[in-house]
Amino acid sequence: MTRSRFELPPRLVDWSILVTVGFVAATGLLTLISGRPSDAVVFALHGVGGLALVLLLFWKLRRVRPRVTVRRAWDRHTPVSILLALLAVGALATGAVWSFGVTPRLGPWPLLFVHMVLGALVVPVLLVHLRSRFRLPSTHDFEGRRTALSSLAVVGFGALTWRLQRTANRLLDTGGEDHRFTGSTEDGSDAGNAFPVTSWVADDPDPIEADAWTLRIGGETRRELELTDSDLDPENGHRATLDCTSGWYSTHDWRGVRVGDLLDAVEPGTEAEWVSFRSVTGYRWSLPVEEAREALLATHVDGERLDHGHGYPLRLVAPGRRGFQWVKWVEAVDVTRRRDLGEWLAIFVSGFDR
The missing domain is CATH 1.20.950 (Fumarate Reductase Cytochrome B subunit)
Structure with missing residues (x-):
């Protein structure tokens, strides 16, 4: 030819x-x-x-x-x-x-x-x-x-x-x-919890009882902190866009606890460079310390308390990150010297043992 x-x-x-x-x-x-x-x-x-x-x-x-x-x-x-x-x-x-x-x-x-x-x-x-x-x-x-x-x-x-x-x-x-x-196409912006519920792979825990849940903050820190749901004071806010890799995005006013305030309370060590956010399912993701300080652990979206599908009682809001990095159902915040490379495996296997 x-x-x-x-x-x-x-x-x-x-x-x-x-x-x-x-x-x-x-x-x-x-x-x-x-x-x-x-x-x-x-x-x-x-x-x-x-x-x-x-x-x-x-x-x-x-x-x-x-x-x-x-x-x-x-x-x-x-x-x-x-x-x-x-x-x-x-x-x-x-x-x-x-x-x-x-x-x-x-x-x-x-x-x-x-x-x-x-x-x-x-x-x-x-x-x-x-x-x-x-x-x-x-x-x-x-x-x-x-x-x-x-x-x-x-x-x-x-x-x-x-x-x-x-x-x-x-x-x-x-x-x-x-x-x-x-x-991505827009879906459910400014409508409270009325935006799509998606979970990465098998992440689908049973609803969490507030009385049985705690948030632990520790790792490479001078002290550890453990908070209950009643200890959370949602006085900080972000307007941020959740952009899901499945093809939709949604912009909301999020309110919750500033991660930087939590870090100040536990005083990270001088060699600490990463902050890992872990879900009750074992799912986790890390952010550099300085970026993590500006992130939010949200309790509310557009004035509504987060529902279970969107991460109740607490989810990470990380502006500029894709949706799968906004960890839902957060139960632990760990300050580390090095990035937890195991998180790349955790996001694919979390939830299968539950």
Whole structure:
């Protein structure tokens, strides 16, 4: 098949797909922990990379079409190749549909969640695919001005298409312009507890009885402190946006106890650098000490006492962090010298033993 003027050599197409998938996967992971407006560039790069992948996949699928459509040309690796193509196309299509403001649910799952799952599955299937299709590009593949122009065309296609998509959203009023920079859509702002209840993996404890609950603050501190529900004085407030990785955001007036006041009461040691917030389920997340001081342990949302689904009796409010980092049902605050890396495992296994 004759190559188009700007098309990369076959082996460079394959390697460009590998590099681009790695880039899109990496930026996709970063989007999960990026919640500040200054992080918007991460989401833009993720979108540009995904759209550049569209052009690369077009070249790839056009080249291999005869090997797939002719059954006698199949080998034992062809089913994996087809599965990979379906996953990649599915991930790109769901991402594109969501970016245009179309937000359907597929069964119990929002479309953005389906996009993330399909994207995550591409990586291991691609690695299996490479075991049988691995070919290093030759020096000849990199020669000539045409290869350089083709590489620029891939990047330019991604960037230009991303810009045109955003312009189309604005001109056609598709709803995509209403998305936050993270891609999330507004749901339940300023409505008290009437915003979505979501739990990470298996985090779903029984309702907590206030009389049986205490909050412990300690670790690398001069003293420890234990508070009951009646000891909490919700005199501080934050207006902050909870942005969930499942595709929605909600802005509220939160009221509760300033973490900085709790730290002052226990006096962290001079080497303390992190503060870990632990849920009754074992779920936990850490913030740097200085950031933690500005966070809030909330008891109320828009004047209402938090209900169980939203973390009663106490949940972390961490402005600029994504929703899964706003720990619910907090029962302990631990000051540490080093970050608790085990929290990355805890967020996936917490709740399964309850």
